[in-house]
Amino acid sequence: MSLKVAVIGCGSIATHRHLPEYAANENVEITAVCDIVGERAEEAAAKYQAKAYTDYKTLLKEESIDAVSVCLPNYLHAPVSIDALNTGAHVLCEKPMATSIEEADKMIEAAERNGKKLMIGHNQRFVASHQKAKELIESGAIGKVYSFRTAFGHGGPEGWSADGKESWFFKKDEAFIGAMGDLGVHKADLARYLLQDEFVEVGAFVETSAKENTDVDDNATLILKSAKGTIGTLAASWAYTAKEDNSTIIYGEKATLRLEDDPTYSLVAQYANGETVKYELGAIQSNDEGGQTTTHVINHFIEAIQNNTVPLIDGIEGKKSLAIILGALESVKTKRIYSLEK
Structure with a gap:
């Protein structure tokens, strides 16, 4: 039916x-x-x-x-x-x-x-390289995860949105937040998914430096700490003018995983013993290629x-990822590290 x-x-x-x-x-x-x-x-x-x-x-x-x-x-x-x-x-x-x-x-x-x-x-949870990385982390192949960095940035919604420069993305009363809500929340969700861990503290710097006539952020960098003690950075930007960046790097005890960081191999595992394994797992969906790929x-x-x-990603999962972004806003407002533990 x-x-x-x-x-x-x-x-x-x-x-x-x-x-x-x-x-x-x-x-x-x-x-x-x-x-x-x-x-x-x-x-x-x-x-x-x-x-x-x-x-x-x-x-x-x-x-x-x-x-x-x-x-x-x-x-x-x-x-x-x-x-x-x-x-x-x-x-x-x-x-x-x-x-x-x-x-x-x-x-x-x-x-x-x-x-x-x-x-x-x-949709980041459905990307093949992200699913494979989660498997490797869960299996213990990379040992204890020490830190990570993840980024999502492109030239901004004016090149992608139906209304271009007039888009709601640039209006605070409609968008509420800018690059952090558009892109950063995706990476907050991805980091939670990959690490199977919850973030307990967030510190952030948020700026409007690349776009004119807007009152929302176009560059944001977050520092995150998880319950297990993993620390890392998350960058969200509408100012990556040359090429989209959608990469994540996980630094573990036995290996470093590079996700969507190599133009050919969507996952590269570099092991501490000198071995490198390259996975060709299909491209991540991107705004750059006319959106022919499926998001699943x-x-x-x-x-x-x-x-x-x-x-x-049910409502409860969505809320946990949203909480990280809201916590980042509180950090900016108070100029302090914000505790996500309720």
């Missing part, structure tokens, strides 16, 4: 990721699309034989939908996800899941109350609904 899906928000992430990936899944029927810009909704509707809406509440009321993708500006993630969950739809929400822990809690509560799936679109997020979401399993 195919699932009836609606995509709310028809900007870049919907047109490059959600819509084509739903269309490629044989268990899905794209029933409705919604965007406040009517032309965008009409265009998507025509392409995928769906019904176009400009008001999501009307869509939820008129359509019988099994699942919804929320691809909207950050400040709308929580209210729209909650409304969709309350109408009995499963929800896949883009990251960051919310703009506060209170909002995240309300989303989780709505999913539980309605017996529906809530998944957050953290949609398929995982649909499988979780069909098999009644918990998605890899």
Whole structure:
């Protein structure tokens, strides 16, 4: 039986990721699309034989939908996800899941109350090199993990977003945070996933140095400490103008793992005994290549609904990754190391 899906928000992430990936899944029927810009909704509707809406509440009321993708500006993630969950739809929400822990809690509560799936679109967990690195760390092959550095940066949303320089990404009342929310939260989630450890302290420096006419961050560097004592850095930037960087390096007792750091090999394991193992595991999805690669997020979401399993990044996982970014903001505000332990 195919699932009836609606995509709310028809900007870049919907047109490059959600819509084509739903269309490629044989268990899905794209029933409705919604965007406040009517032309965008009409265009998507025509392409995928769906019904176009400009008001999501009307869509939820008129359509019988099994699942919804929320691809909207950050400040709308929580209210729209909650409304969709309350109408009995499963929800896949883009990251960051919310703009506060209170909002995240309300989303989780709505999913539980309605017996529906809530998944957050953290696609870094599905990258082959990241999954392989997690296996190596778990198996003990690299020994104790001492430290790491992870980065995610590109030239900024103006080259990627549907509205270019006028994008909501640059407006604090809609985006809430800039590069840290767009890119940094992905890496916070990835670090938690790879290390299978929770971060307990965060310190951060956050700047707006590369973009004009914006009140959100475009460069952020975080220092993180985990419960097991692993320390590392996380950089998020909209100022990597020449080439996207999506790399992670894990420094362990017996080996160093370089993820998405080599142009040919997506994972390079350099062992302390001098041995090097190179893995060619397929490219990470990137904004650079026209988005032809799949993120696996949609398929995982649909499988979780069909098999009644918990998605890899449910609301609770999404909230833990969001908490790191919110903690970084507190660190900046207070000029102190912020404790994430509650």
